[in-house]
Amino acid sequence: MDQNSAEWLDEQKRVNKVITVINNKLAAFKGSTSSLKEDIIGLRKNFWEDVTVNIDEPDDVIETYASIKQQAELLSERERSHGQFYKTSKLLQRLKSSPYFGRFDFSEEEGPEESFYIGIGSLMDENDEDFLIYDWRAPVASLYYDYSPGHVSYRTPEEEISGEMTLKRQYVIREGNMEGMFNTGITIGDSLLQKILGSQATTYMKSIVATIQREQNSIIRFEKGSMLIVQGVAGSGKTSVAMQRIAYLLYRHRNQINADQILLFSPNQMFSTYVSSVLPELGEENMQQSTFHEYVKKRLDHEFTVETPFEQLEDKLVSRKKEGVSTEEMMIQFKSGREFKRLIDDYLSALSHTGMLFRNIKFRGQTLITSKEITTYFYQLDSSLALPNRVELVKEWLLHHLQKVEKEEVEKDWAEEEAALLRREDYMEAYESIQKKQFHGEETFDDTVQEERFLRALVVERKLAPLRRQIKRLRFVHLRKIYRQLFDESIKNYEVPTEWEAIRQSSKENLNQKYLPVEDQTPYLYLQDRIEGRKVNASIKYVFMDEAQDYTWFQFHYIQSMFPYAQFTLLGDYHQSIFAHNYGEDTILSPELHEEPPELFELMRSYRSTKQIVEFAKEMVDDGDKIEAFNRQGHLPEVHYTHTEKEHMQALRICAKRRLNEGYQTVAILCKTIEECRQVYNDIGRELQASLIYKETQPFQEGLVILPIYLAKGIEFESVLVFDASDNNFNRKEDRFLLYTACTRAMHVLDIFCKGRMSPFLRTISEDLYIKKTAVQL
């Protein structure tokens, strides 16, 4: 649209007017916040002066309590208001620079026409009567994402409203200046989306509220059901949808939930950092974020060396056979599924009558209670009681026993000896305690005798404290042995893998070494919770699982039982199933794996990569013809052929340099394993000042990075170079998923390097979809 047209000037005038309102509101806010702040400081400072403290009589105590409570409530009310003011003023600051990104004109059936301006938050006029800007999450704003001009309708919580939309317009406003204005059609501003998608990548994900597509909008706003599954192709905006959906839920249920009640399971910590800026950009606080591994580690770290999922994957990638399923893979697949859970459930039923194993309770090198005695006690208890209730009773029994032990130990010589070695402060404590007793009128016939008794008791109590703590934590249950017992004998009536004998042995070996591989972690936790009992988390109301195809059935089942009051949103892509537990089959994205039928959504259009890259990558997967590319033009991917190791590295070096010189800010060399990454880094990475990323805890960086494909999951780069996509490196069934994941990380350019023959998964791609290059041409 012409910048000098009357329409353009009118729109700029409106922007100016809105910014004036924002400025006035900000000025008014400043006054109110500073007086609120003073109030809070004053209240904190004089808290105790304004409270009447009197504890002489019971009535006075009640009065004192009421007075403290009143003062605390006043303070917290002020603090809350201050927090709210702070949040609103931050939003106003943001709106000041870019108040809105869209508009539509709409009239309800036979009603007057009204213009609706859509931005990241709402703004009322100075009289608080009319909306100058509607929040993108308001029900009416749905029209903007769902329709082009014509007959339209949207749902409010109460009813369906329909009418006519006569205009839909999109704006680019920066620092209060109108920089672009487009009247748009069905999809939201192809030209704007082109521009956004064609821009440079950042190390943090950006919000997409200005260009949410219709199919994405329906997921973002979906409210019903206890589970949503989003199967979306690579780059279709699953993570973006998850983040905007969280922002939507925080707005829609703003009086009932806060950000702490939403939990996102992310694939790794690097990804957590990558998405951490989206919600703050939208004026919301970040939800809780964790990886499943972090949770597992916290629970099991004290007892085991806990394998990470990436260690498991790296190990399988390095050691796997060229064909067939290895014993390790069989073990992983079996322990990830329903049959193994069935086995554990039956085992748990059996434990109700026999087989529980306990640790000896030892103190100062001597056994106080043997594991056998505990077992006898356990099985003497009412067998109709659940295992956790019986464990609880054993705990009480042991603690009671410990009290008796404490009394006996006080009389022993060692207590006297150690009491003599106590520090000065302990003596002071003893003295004060005795003084207190005298004050309370208790008999203290002889201070020195009293003091010695006190000190002996102190010594014994301290010595027993760790044991008492362990008992309270139920460490007397020998879980490791109980789990290991599961592998003691051959089992019948279960569909065990052919290599079960080898699996049994290796499982026991690992447990003896106190090493817990990924595939054993969830079953172990499940067994533990069913034996020891565990409180569920009732506060989390929404759980999001991104890269959901990477979770095993068992893991998902476990997570679901931890949050029984939460609605689940699972987002993933079975074409990217790179872990050994399923390799694309039966991922938790399959609706039939769930007891209750989930709501199913599909996202088939890929936004991340140019049309050329999507057309290339989609030929690598089975039902790739269903994948649609967003029409953003770029260069054809290049496949670089070399013959020798040296040539291969040389080609990679020249190409990486070229991409950096072309101005790409994020260039990634993706390899299959860490071993390969190290090799590339040593050969060419240092010279090119690349960063080697081999741990998920490392931050995502700009410039040239070298990392394994599995760590690049969920993330994108302007330019991607795939290392050694040759026949002998990517040839197994599941390598197809790895290669597909690697290629779909690229936004603008894709280069693939092969030593000798190309991987079979690339050979099937039509030759007109890429450019063949040989080392000489470089």
Ligand SMILES: Nc1ncnc2c1ncn2[C@@H]1O[C@H](COP(=O)(O)OP(=O)(O)OP(=O)(O)O)[C@@H](O)[C@H]1O
């Ligand atoms: N509606 C949209 N408007 C603007 N950008 C979008 C939109 N949808 C997706 N994108 C962009 O496309 C890219 C891919 O999105 P995202 O990472 O959410 O996809 P994904 O489905 O999670 O991908 P993957 O499974 O490959 O990790 C991001 O840069 C995102 O900003």
